[in-house]
Amino acid sequence: MKGRRRTTIFRPGLMSNLIIYYKLINYKCMDNIMKCTPLGEQKSLWLRKTLLIMKFFVLFLLLGTVPCWAGIAYSQNVKMSLDMENTTVHDVINAIEKKGNFYFTYNLNQVNVNRKVSIKVENKTINQILDRLFSKSGIDYKIENRHIVLYKQATPEVEAVKQQKSINGIVADEQGEPIIGASVLEKGTTNGTITDLDGRFTLSIGKGTELIVSYVGYTTKTVKIGNQSTIKIVLIEDTKTLDEVVVIGYGTQKKSDVSGSVTSVSGDKLSKIPTANAEMALQGMAPGLSVNFGSGAAGSSATLQVRGVTSWKDDDGENSESNGPLVIIDGVPGNMSYLNPEDIKSISVLKDAATAAIYGSRSAAGVILIETHRGTMNSAPKITFSGYWGLSAMPKRLEVCNSAEFIKVRKMALINAGTDESRWPKYISEYERDPSQFADTDWQKEYYQRGFTQKYNIGYTAGSANSNVSLSAFYSKTDGVTIATGDEKFGFRLNSDVTRGKFKMGESVSYSRWSADLESNSGFSSIYQVTNMEPLAFLYDENNDGGYGGAISGMGMSDAGNQVAFNKLIDNTSSTDYIAASGYLQYEPIKGLIVKFNASRNMYFSKSRLFTPTYEIGAAKRNTMASLSESRSQTTNDLLELTANYDKTIAEIHNLSLLLGLSQEENKYEDLSASGSDFENNSMSLMGHAKSNYSVGGTKTRSALRSLFSRVNYNYMMRYMIMASFRYDGSSRFAKGNKWGFFPSVSLGWNIANEPFWENLKETVSMFKLRLSYGALGNQNIGLYRYIPTLSYNTHALNYPFDGRETSMGYAITAFPSSNIKWETTVYKNIGVDISLWNNKLELSAEAYIKNTRDMLSSRNISLATGYNSSILVNDGKLRTTGFEMQAIYHGKAGGLKYDLDLNLSHYKSVLKSMANPDYLYEYGALRTYVGGEIGEFWVYQTAGIFQNQAEVDEWNTAHGYKDQNGNWQPLQPVAKPGDIRFIDQNGDGMLDTNDRVKVGSGTPKVSLGFNINLAYKDFDLVANFYGDFGAKRYNYTKYQLERMDHVFNYGKNALNAWTPENPDTDIPRAVSGDPNKNSRTSTRFVENGDYLRLNNLQIGYNLPVKYCKKMGLSNLRIYVGATRLFTITNYKGYDPSTGSSVGQMGYDYAAIPLSRDFMMGLKFGF
Helix, strand or coil, rough: CCCCCEECCCCCCCCCCCCCECCCCCCCCCCCCCCCCCCCHHHHHHHHHHHHHHEEEEEEHHHHHHHCCCCCCCCHHHHEEEEEEEEEEHHHHHHHHHHCCCEEEEEECCCCCCCCCEEEEEEEEEEHHHHHCCCCEEEEEEEECCCEEEEEEECCHHHHHCCCEEEEEEEECCCECCCCCCEEEEEECCCEEEEECCCCCEEECCCCEEEEEEEECECCCEEECCCCCCCECCCCHHHCCHHHEECCCEEEEEEHHHHCCCCCCCCHHHCCCCCCEEEHCCCCCEEECEEECCCCCCCCEEEEEEECCCCCCHHHHHHHHHCHHHHHHHEECCCHCCCCHEEEEEEEECCCHHHHHHHHHHHHCCCCEECCCCCCEEEEEEEEEEEEEEECCCCCCCCCHHHHHHHHHHHHHHCCCCCCCCHCCCHHHHHHHHHHHCCCCCCCHHHHHCEEEEEEEEHHHHHHHCEEEEEEEECCCCCEECCCCEEEEEEEEEEEEEEEEEEEEEEEEEEEEEEEECCCCCCCHHHHHHCCCCCCCCCCCCCCCCEECCCCCCCCCCCCCCCHHHHHHHHEEEEEEEEEEEEEEEEEECCCCEEEEEEEEEEEEEEEEEEECCECCCCCCCCCCCEEEEEEEEEEEEEEEEEEEEEEEEECCEEEEEEEEEEEEEEEEEEEEEEECCCCCCCCCHHCCEEEEEEEEEEEEEEEEEEEEEEEEEECCCCCCEEEEEEEEECCCCCCCCEEEEEEEEEEEHHHHHHHHHHHHHHCCEEEEEEEEEEEEEEECCCCCCCCCCCCCCCCCCCCEEEEEEEECEEEEECCCCCCCEEEEEEEEEEEEEEEECCCCEEEEEEEEEEEEEEEEEEEECCCCCCCCCCEEEEEEEEEEEEEEEEEEEEEECCCCEEEEEEEEEEEEEEEEECCCCCEEEEECCCCEEECEEECEEEECCCEECCCCCCHHHHHHHHHHHECCCCCCEEECCCCCCCEEEECCCCCCCCHHHHHHHEEEEEECCCEEEEEEEEEECCCCEEEEEEEEEEEEEHHHHHHHHHHHCCCCCEEHHHHCECCCCCCCCCCCCCCCCCCCCCCEEEEEEEEECCEEEEEEEEEEEEEEHHHHHHHHCCCCEEEEECCCCEEEECCCCCCCCCCCCCCCCEEEECCCCCEEEEEEEEEEEC
């Protein structure tokens, strides 16, 4: 109830005979700003940024506060004129509220608002108007600023009762917070009152009487009054009367009215997950929403996916774009990566065509609607502060060989390969002669660090009768789990609204900056450089250029590099400044009709820099010429929208809502890049210092979208619901004749629990709603300029050598255009059921869906007679995704313990049904996607144990093989020896090739689970969020790197358990240099169970009691300790079972830095 304003009329027969109409405000205040100045060389930079933010904050604070203090003495000075004939008191009250911005509270059992009156006043104060309005009516009033309370004057009989007893009390909720505007009525009389802004009341009553206390959203309570003169009354929340409002496209709906598929998440839940990344906070919160982590490295962010795969393309970038949901922030397309999680008020995930079709061509992969905090009308200024500090570290390190163990395995491999000792690398004999001349470096320990993380938020909100403002700012800094990497974010957001009569206007302005120090490219993935680097090498070597060690010269060591040195020496940074500004103007010409114009611009300014100095990192890694590459890019997204919403209730049983809108969107992108090399020294690292190998490049693109859209919502007595919508989109990405796409949808709902025959069951089953929807969604994410011929310059096809030099022939068309491409369309079918039991204590929902994507782009080869050796794009692809979701939410109490449990399950399966080429095959390592198969299946060679002796090898090769063209027998595994792996010839052709791979599963989980716990006991609270995937396979590429014998790298410790005649009971094949039997080929040996269950977030908090907060000048204070990714239950042997999960590559664990484990403490307070 706190922090929310309600306008509610209780009707007879619902909770009690008491009927209250009220418009109240609730205000609390918050305070204090903590300052933190990090030490070190970045101190001055941080201070400058902090001062800049504070200057912005103070400016907006002053601007935002001005309209909010105007109402302090408002009631004493305001004057108005009224001229109303033969009207009701209710209409006069409404006129006063609109003209004077007052708020009335009264008891309908005491105040007859249907009484006919006539009133004509000129330039009178509110006191004079009320005196005339209620003259001789027995009604009195009390004014507190803008709040007017009407009550019945005491009669002589009541005066007699007053002389008997006076009772003072306070009405509060279960957390001890005062309830403002609660009705307190003496049973059997009309004698009553309403609690004030502190929840207090005073009432004169008869001896031995009873009080009836009620408030919207709470169970009515009857209290018998004995001899006491003071009393505290605690009301219990009545979940049955609460109906959550969810955000849908261009409007809101009550959750009970929604006939489409929507899941909402409150900002309160997200704010209890300490992170600077809003996407990360969403994992496990909403069924059907997948939050995928490609990597835990600095500069990376999560990607979102709604209900599986929507479109499939050969291009990984387009795959990601086509399967990412549209994100709308405060009505404008935006990017969650730059959004402060504590700014979020609510998130709604639109998952089916009925709810998402209003966004047409951008909504095929779902829509995520985000509302940010905007402040509240008629609320006093309040300031909030929150912050947390913590340590992050790698949750797991792999077991790799130390120097002595590495030498042991290496010798074993060389001996088994039959390599003469004279050809062994020199480091073996040298190490055995004198180990002290070598290091014993634990490269994981040196590379993975324990980082410090910190985040601060400060917010300000205020509101008057006709305006509100919200201003927030944040700063966060996180050290990466890998050395010399990290992220820094900061920004602010300003939201405000102003109402003037029938007009309302407002704006949202935000700025965010995200900068990162990234891992450096050493020629091979960093995660494998660290595990594969021989422990013999030294971390530092002062004799080398740069001061770092590496492969020792003349020892025959591998070319694995010192990744610590690369990160320290190479300057690899990126940053993005994100500016979003939007404004709206709305007009309500008649009641229920709102015309709104909205305009916005989002801009991204991105910058990257990569300076590689000269260095010598051991014998194998030298760079004798420094180089620099830099890039700048700017993205601008503009949006203009005009909408008209009309809401009408007819005879209190027909509820109608209409929407009509126009939209125009334009997107522009341009970039500029440059590179150069040969610098005088490593300190002179600007582009102007380069002396050779100059290069410059740049691109510029533009696209646009125009749309007409409409929606109709209707429900009859909250029983039968229908919603129909359409969107007509025109895109510049298609040729004439194919530019426009029409995307309709319809949904039906039936709440059986509101039928008369259900009345006797309603106490047990308060809602039983069936939902059905069907519709089409579009997809225009196909890349730009595909339908027109494009010019190419300086390609090998255009250039030819002349006099020893290559001569450019200029520009030419080198590819055939795909002129006939058109919209991809996804047809959605959804069925669902929502059930609420035991006064909404248990909420259940389940739904199943099918989405068929047709006209999907795929490549078709063209005849060489066209003059082009290429292919064109055609709309011949089809994809089907099926799935189901379930959610159960329980609100419970046990003594002083209050708890909410939320369990959700999701499943989907995406199958490629057709492509232009019926033999289409996409392969990525162990992964395959093909026509008729699931997206991203694992196809590998099947192993059948290890050969234990030569007799087994001979028997196997006698039975398996083929005769060549000369009639000679060719065994299946001709070089196999005891200790090698036996592989299965699946097709029986006697050869091991790609046709012998078998499907062993998919990286897509059969079920994803989210389980969220919220507990509150007295002043303590606990939050726990679990997430898990089940039924998934995972390809452990790191295991392949640590067990491979075809290259010389460090080994995992399990190589010490390799097969030998004395150690036959093992699944690790023999160590043999060169791996002649190809034991490390892509096989079931590296496919593991990818199931896991993780405690994503655990937080234990203490809320200082209100009475102590007031003594400190605070409205609230919460202190907490917590941890993220505290533990993971899994059988997976790699670093992290959750990373490496891009579209089509789910479960392929290649080169992904694991997510960190964080321990932190934080606080939140306000005044």
